Amino acid sequence: MEDQDYILFDSYINNELSETEILAFKNRLKTDKVFAENFNLYKEANLFLKNKFENEAETSAFKNNLKSISNTHFKTTKTKTERPKHSKFFRLGQLAIAASVAVFLGLFIYNQVFSKPGYTDYNTHEPMTVVRGNVKTLIEATKAFNNKDYKKANTLLKQVLEKDPENSELQLYYAITNIELDNFTIADMQLKALINGQSAYKNRALWYAALSKLKQNSNDVSIMLLKQIPEGADDYKEAQRLLDKLE
Amino acid sequence: MSDKKIHEDQKYIEGLLENNSFIIQAIYNKFVPKVINYVKQNSGDSDQAQDIVQDTIVTIYNQAKNKGLQLTCPFDAYFFLLCKRKWLNTLKKNNKKEVTINEEVLSKGDSAHELAIETALFSEKQALFNEMFQKLGTACKDLIKATFKIKSMEEVAASLGVTYAYARKKKSLCIGQLTKLVQESPKFKQLNY
Structure with missing residues (x-):
C-alpha cells in the first residue's frame, strides 16, 4: 500500500471525506481486493489501538481487582486442601483418637448441624468508643449504642453523620444500627461504600455486610462476602468459623 | 451470531465489564475448581492453574470490552474450553509430554466450542498486534x-x-x-x- 492509501483509510474512518470521495472509496473496496483487505486490517489495528489506550486505566483497575480476588481464592483453597502429611502410624493413632472422641462429640455436632447459625450468634459488637470532638450528640449516640438502644443510636448517628459524612468509623456504626433495625437497604449501601473505600474499616465492613446477609437469610451472598475477608483481618477467624458452618 | 439467543449467563460477562467483585468471586467459586482439577490432572499445579484462570478471565474481559461478546452458551462450558485450550498451549510451549486430553461431551459444532474458538482467535490477534506495536x-x-x-x-x-x-x-x-x-x-x- 502507498502512503496516501493509509491517509485515505484514516480519513474515511474519521468521517473526513466528502460524499463523492466516500462513494469512490466504497467502489474501490468492492473492486480492489487487496485494497479492501488492507483497509480491513487497518480498521482492526485502529480499533485495537483505540481500546488499548482509551481503556487503559479501566483495564488495569479490572486486572488489579481480579488479581486480589484470585490470590485470596487460591490461598484459601490451598490451605484447605494442602494439609501436612503425617506418617501412617501417626494417622492411625489420630484415627483411633478421632473415633473415641467422635462419640462424645456426637451430641455437640448434632447441635451444630441442625441448628443453623444465625445473626444473633454473632451480633456482639465491639463497644463504640468514638468520642473525638467531644460532641454531645456523639456521646449520646455512643451511650445508646453500647446500651443496645439501636433505635436511639441510629437517629443520633444519622445526625452526627450529616455534619461529618466522611467519618468511616461512624459510617460503620451507623450501618450496624441499621442491621439491628432491619433497615437492610441502607445498611448494605453504607457497607458497600466502606468495602470499596480505603479506610481502616474496609474488612470489618465486609464482616458486617456478611452478617447483614445472614440476617436476611441470603447465605450464598454471605459466604461470598466472608471469603473476601483476608487473612490477618480482625474478623478473619470468626469469619472462617462461620464459613465452615454455612458451607 | 446475531440470530442466536443470548444465554442467561451473559450476566457474568456484564459483571466482568462492570468490574463487579461479587460476580468475579462467583466465577471463582463456581467455575474455577473444575479448571484447577483439570490442570492438576494434566501435569500442572495450583499456581499454574491460577495463572491460566486469570489470563482467561482477562481475555474474556477484553473481548467483551472491545467486541461486545455475547454469550450464546453456558458460561461454564465456554470458560472451561478456553482455560483448557490455554493450558494445552502452555504445555506445548514448555514441551511437556503426556497430555491426557479428555475430549468432553462437547462436539465441534456446538456454540460453546465455536465461541471459545472465536475468543481464542481474538486473543491471539490481540497478542500479535501488541507484539508488533512494540516493534x-x-x-x-x-x-x-x-x-x-x-x-x-x-x-x-x-x-x-x-x-x-x-x-x-x-x-x-x-x-x-x-x-x-x-x-x-x-x-x-x-x-x-
Missing part, C-alpha cells in the same frame, strides 16, 4: 499513544511540538506501518486472515 519506532509509539489518549489532534500536535498536518499524516502512516508488520509476521497467516 514500532519510539516516535510512532508516542504519537499513536497521544492520539488515542488525548483525542484532539490539535492538542496532540502541540504536545509533541509538531504541526497539525504532520501529526495527522504521521499517525496514518504509523498505523499503516503497524499493519505491515502484522502482515509480514508468520503468525498472520495462521490466524485465518
